[in-house]
Amino acid sequence: xxxxxxxxxxxxxxxxxxxxxxxxxxxxxxxxxxxxxxxxxxxxxxxxxxxxxxxxxxxxxxxxxxxxxxxxxxxxxxxxxxxxxxxxxxxxxxxxxxxxxxxxxxxxxxxxxxxxxxxxxxxxxxxxxxxxxxxxxxxxxxxxxxxxxxxxxxxxxxxxxxxxxxxxxxxxxxxxxxxxxxxxxxxxxxxxxxxxxxxxxxxxxxxxxxxxxxxxxxxxxxxxxxxxxxxxxxxxxxxxxxxxxxxxxxxxxxxxxxxxxxxxxxxxxxxxxxxxxxxxxxxxxxxxxxxxxxxxxxxxxxxxxxxxxxxxxxxxxxxxxxxxxxxxxxxxxxxxxxxxxxxxxxxxxxxxxxxxxxxxxxxxxxxxxxxxxxxxxxxxxxxxxxxxxxxxxxxxxxxxx
Numbered sequence: 248x249x250x251x252x253x254x255x256x257x258x259x260x261x262x263x264x265x266x267x268x269x270x271x272x273x274x275x276x277x278x279x280x281x282x283x284x285x286x287x288x289x290x291x292x293x294x295x296x297x298x299x300x301x302x303x304x305x306x307x308x309x310x311x312x313x314x315x316x317x318x319x320x321x322x323x324x325x326x327x328x329x330x331x332x333x334x335x336x337x338x339x340x341x342x343x344x345x346x347x348x349x350x351x352x353x354x355x356x357x358x359x360x361x362x363x364x365x366x367x368x369x370x371x372x373x374x375x376x377x378x379x380x381x382x383x384x385x386x387x388x389x390x391x392x393x394x395x396x397x398x399x400x401x402x403x404x405x406x407x408x409x410x411x412x413x414x415x416x417x418x419x420x421x422x423x424x425x426x427x428x429x430x431x432x433x434x435x436x437x438x439x440x441x442x443x444x445x446x447x448x449x450x451x452x453x454x455x456x457x458x459x460x461x462x463x464x465x466x467x468x469x470x471x472x473x474x475x476x477x478x479x480x481x482x483x484x485x486x487x488x489x490x491x492x493x494x495x496x497x498x499x500x501x502x503x504x505x506x507x508x509x510x511x512x513x514x515x516x517x518x519x520x521x522x523x524x525x526x527x528x529x530x531x532x533x534x535x536x537x538x539x540x541x542x543x544x545x546x547x548x549x550x551x552x553x554x555x556x557x558x559x560x561x562x563x564x565x566x567x568x569x570x571x572x573x574x575x576x577x578x579x580x581x582x583x584x585x586x587x588x589x590x591x592x593x594x595x596x597x598x599x600x601x602x603x604x605x606x607x608x609x610x611x612x613x614x615x616x617x618x619x620x621x622x623x624x625x626x627x628x629x630x631x632x633x634x635x636x637x638x639x640x641x642x643x644x645x646x647x648x
Contacts, residue, residue, distance in 0.1 A: 249291045250274050254283040265291065267350060268367070280357075306344050306371050312404055314344070316397040322390035329355055347371070360384055374540040375520055382527045392527055399523055406515065406603055410508075413610045417617045424625055431632070433468040436461040439636055450639055457635040496545045500573075504613045511606035513547045514578065515599050522595035532558060546573055564591065 251265050252274055262283070268274045271288045278285045314335060321331040332352045339345050347368060354364035362381040365372040376396065383392030440458050450458070464471065485491035500506040517538055524534035535555040542548050550571040557567040565583030568574045578598055585594030 250288055251291050252278065252285060252289075253287040254278050254285045257282055261286070267346070306341070306347055306368075308400070308404065310339075310341065310344050311371050311376075312397065312400040314339075314348075315393055315400060319390060319393035319397050322393060328361055361389070375524070375537045378529055378533065378537050379523065379527050382529050386528055395523055395527065399519060402519070402603075403516070406512075406606075409607060410512070410610055413614055417614065417621065420621055424621070424628075428628065429464075429468075429472075432461050432464040433471075434465075436632075436636075437465040451635070453631060453635040454639050457632065493545045500546060504609065504616065508606060508609045508613065509544070510573070511602045511609060513542070513544050514574075514602040515606060517542060517547060517551070518578070518595045518602065519599035522592045522599060525595070526592035531564065535564075550574070 249265060249267050250271065251263070253261060253263050255261055266274050266277070268277070271290075274288050275285050317335050317338070318328075318331055321334065322328070326334075329352060332348050332355075336345055336348050336352075339348070350367070351361075351364045354367070355361065360381075362377050362384055365380060366377050379392050379396055380389065383389035386392075436457060440454070440461055486495050499509050520541060521534055521538050524537060525531065529537070532555060535551055535558065539548050539551045539555065542551065550573050554564065554567040554571065557570070558564060563583065563586050565579050565581075565586050568582055569576070569579040581594050581598055582591065585591035588594075
């Protein structure tokens with residue numbers, strides 16, 4: 248959060264400034280530590296224009312991935328963290344990223360560790376990221392830990408990009424289809440069908456249905472559009488609540504094909520994250536806590552919470568997983584073998600690669616299934632409209648003969 252503050256220097260000179268921090272208390276402590284007496288500290292409320300600008304300029308996942316890779320390269324080359332930050336600051340153009348690097352640099356110079364400096368930015372650096380950096384600092388292998396992090400983030404980004412790119416075509420086609428139907432029924436069809444109102448012939452049922460829908464859309468399209476927008480916004484807000492998220496996450500896993508994609512994607516993230524944590528020296532219980540924290544699907548969160556509780560009581564990870572229906576039997580058996588051989592991290596990494604391939608194949612299968620379905624629905628819809636419009640003309644022609 249961004250705060251504005253007013254403070255007094257030792258010579259009673261008043262100063263004003265802005266600072267990014269998690270709370271007012273943090274800013275107050277920082278000012279006192281540096282010889283200032285805080286007078287006023289309050290959160291800065293951004294305007295609509297500022298919010299839009301901030302959204303465009305905020306530090307993205309891609310920025311953090313790039314920064315992590317640069318840190319890994321420079322530390323491996325023998326540079327210090329402060330020297331690395333100075334070099335990266337000269338390379339980046341985004342003001343928000345440059346400001347964040349300056350704050351991290353300032354924290355390091357004030358005596359804080361790298362992990363402590365990063366923890367001030369929970370939106371950019373997850374619990375998983377900070378824990379790995381802390382592990383690297385403790386073991387003296389920060390460069391290799393950052394290398395692992397960079398590889399993990401690059402793989403994660405590439406995987407998400409593949410899924411996103413694969414879904415673009417069906418989403419665009421379906422959106423365009425619904426938009427076209429909306430415009431046709433609200434504006435085009437009423438003009439065409441108004442010609443049939445004076446026909447002295449019995450209109451077919453298909454035409455009557457289209458006329459009824461068109462008349463309704465013609466008179467009430469602003470309300471229909473508002474209802475659609477309100478429904479979408481309402482569903483998004485409901486999804487962001489704890490109960491709504493739980494219902495959504497539980498039911499999405501039951502959807503044919505799509506549920507399998509969500510499940511395998513979750514398995515990819517969970518197995519890869521836990522593998523990296525274990526291989527980096529993070530204790531298994533701490534690793535499970537981090538996996539719970541970073542997982543976005545509440546079904547996986549609850550499953551890992553139960554696994555953690557069982558591991559605390561002395562059960563092995565693989566055995567605890569075997570009691571959770573969300574995990575396939577092949578995964579639990581492999582995890583048990585990995586624990587017995589002392590190579591659980593390697594086993595989980597191989598499993599993540601396997602599930603990534605499975606997820607990509609599932610997406611391709613979904614697209615293969617959706618493409619003909621979209622064409623069939625589009626063809627039937629267009630055919631129905633054409634028949635509804637053309638049939639009365641044939642009926643009129645026959646009556647005239």
